[in-house]
Amino acid sequence: MRAIVPYTAVLFLILFTISSFRLSNDTPQDHLPAAFHQERRNQLRKLLPPNSVAVFFANAVRNRANDVEYIYHQDPDFYYLTGYQEPHAMLMIFSEDQKNAQGEVYKELLYVQPKDALREMWTGKRQGVEGVKQNLGMKQVFNNTDFTDASIDFTKFNKVFFLPFHNDVRDEENIKGDLYDLIAQFKQKVNYPADYNAEAHQLYELIQQSKADKSVNAAQTIRSYQQMNERLKEDKILSDYAQAQDEKTREEIAKQVPQININGYALDGMMNTLREVKTQEELKLLRKAINISAVGQIEVMKAMHPGMSEKEVQGIHEFVFRKYGAEFEGYPSIVGAGNNGCVLHYIENNKTKLENDLVLMDLGAEYHGYTADVTRTIPANGKFTKEQKAIYDLVYKAQEEAFKLCLTDSSVQAPGRVARQIINKGLKELGIIADENERHLYFPHGTSHHLGLDVHDRSNYGALKPGMVITVEPGIYIPDSSKCDKKWWGIAVRIEDDILITEKGYENLSKMAPRKSEEIEALMAKSSVLNKLALPKLD
Known part of the structure; x- marks a missing residue:
């Protein structure tokens, strides 16, 4: 006798289908197209040596507390190659065409989490196999539970490439085919040694070669x-x-040296090569993320006053991010007033009043996977003191000179070297250091890293090429109790911009946010609509 489906279950499925269709038309339409991800897979295939396969895993679901998870964020490499943004998935890319038992030819396989109406009611819509085929243009797509019985002979490949595994993958005991299972089954299928050390095997290959x-x-x-x-x-x-x-x-x-065909390190270099130069599709999203971040800086400049808190400054930036549809911050937001700005990755942001301090604001919106990284430093009361302006203008000068070395065939370290020379000379002239060659911690970092899907994006860090996007971020940090005149204590300045390397030079993608000290003061003199926002006082 055929089972009768309860009316409530039928109604739920109908409503779920209708709501899913409606949501699909109300979501952003400017994500990377399926053709972009397909081309990236094709380009990786060209980098793979003959008779090899590259294996990628989705990011883990990470626990925040008890039964609450952190908001899921896909592994950037996995997103880059597929566009898939759900967990518990696995991708294989083969250097040459493969043939299955039915005689079908394929060159890539994707395992994804299956459709599940009940789970989707709690945690959101899943694409499932058919959704991925339709939306992401991949043909060989299977449920992750199918990998257990997949008859892939990994021993026939000269090399099986994968990225290093992390130790934070939990076993979802009531879910078959989860990431934990996928990794465990993969390790079993490739005879992964219990004591495998990727770095050691890299050196084994060096010995063999x-x-x-x-x-x-x-x-x-x-x-x-x-x-x-x-x-x-x-x-x-x-x-x-x-x-x-x-x-x-x-x-x-x-x-x-043991003969082993698995390789847990070389894929890093291949992905560095692919991701360091951005395509036009990527640059469009990067520009959007950077412009959003620049608007956040502008709005804070207009709204800031001495009675504001670091958390409030952070909130205005992140409100602007969300207003423009940015899904995440690219990294934990840094808002450091006074001495707090001397902590390079200060993220507590808990100073309750800015008073008359300089406020260092290092924040970046992440838009459809691509993140900005923009820093501005401004006086909370709208006017630089003499000492604040001296330090600020020195950093600005160093950055201006550093920009001139953002050129094709230049090294990514070159902007930092010239910035350091200028800052050291300036610090000596101000009496903060005694000699330009003196070792000090007033400028303890480099100026440039690549930018893209990660705030510190993948790159082989060779010569600069057109299409690369790097930061230029000189800074001076003078903590309290430094060995210099007390009038300099608690001054921290960083100016950071996102720079596109072009055929003829460079383009400052974050130029919308004012950098000159005079421009900042002029903008801060303007009124902000946010100053009219009045919320009730709470005990």
């Missing part, structure tokens, strides 16, 4: 790695090879 007359260089490299990672000294093969005194001994030790 080094000819006898080059083995002394390989041994020196291993010793260098062992100095940075004590665990590598526990590996007998590496230690014996590193300490061997002649080529013949090293040649004999090389024969002991």
Whole structure:
């Protein structure tokens, strides 16, 4: 006898289908297209050596407290290659076409979480297999529970590439095919050693690839790695090879290197190569994220007053982000007034009154996966003091000179070197340091990192190329009790802009937010609609 579906269940499914259809038409339509992700997979395939496969896993679901999870954020590499933003998924990309038992040819496989009406009622719509095929343009898509029985012979590949595993993946006991299961089954299928160390196996390959007359260089490299990672000294093969005194001994030790086809480090370099140069589709989203962040800086400049708190400043920025549809902050927001600004990654943001301090604001909106990174430093009362202005204008000068080295074929370190020279000279002229070559902590960081899906984005950090986006962020930080005149204490300034490398030079993508001290003071003199917002007082 055919089971009768309860009326309530039918009604729920109808309403769920209708609401899902309605939501699909009310969501942003400017995400990266499926063709972008397909092309990125094609480009990765070109980097893979013959007879190899690259395996990627979605980000883990992470617990916040008890039965509350952190808002889910997809792994940037996984998103870059698929556009899929749900957890418990796995992607395989093959260097050459494969053929299944039915004779069908394929070159990629994607395993995703299945449709589940009851779970979707609690945690939101899932695309499922058919949704992914339709929305993301992938053909070989399966439920994650199907990977258990997948007849993939990983031993036939010369190399099986994957990214290092993390130890924060929980086993969802009541969910089959979750990320925990996918990783465990993958490890079983590839005979993943229990004591696998990606860095050690990288050095094993170095040994195998080094000819006898080059083995002394390989041994020196291993010793260098062992100095940075004590665990590598526990590996007998590496230690014996590193300490061997002649080529013949090293040649004999090389024969002991285990033959293994899995590789947990080389895929990093391939993804660095792919992601460091942005496509036009990516730049469109990056520009949006950066412009949103610049508007946030502008609105705070108009609204700021000495009685405001760091949290309130943070809130205005993040309100602007949400107003424009940014899903996340690209990193924890930094709002540091006075001495708090001297803590480079200060995120407590708990000072209740800004008073007459300088306020360092380092915040970036994340829009459809791409994040800005914009910093401005402004006086809470709208006017720089003499000392504040001196430090601010010095940082501005250093940044202006650093921009000039944001050129094709220049190194990513070049802007920082010139910025440091200018800042050191200026600090000496102000009497804060005694000599330009003096070692100090007033400028303790570099100026530039790549920007994209990550705030510190993937790159091989070679010569700059058109399409790369980097930051330029010189700064001066003078904490209380520094060894200089007390009038400088508690002054912290960082100015950070997002720079696109072009064929003919560079473009400052965040130029909308004022940088000159005079421009900042002029903008802060204007009124803000936010000053009219009056909320009831609470005990």
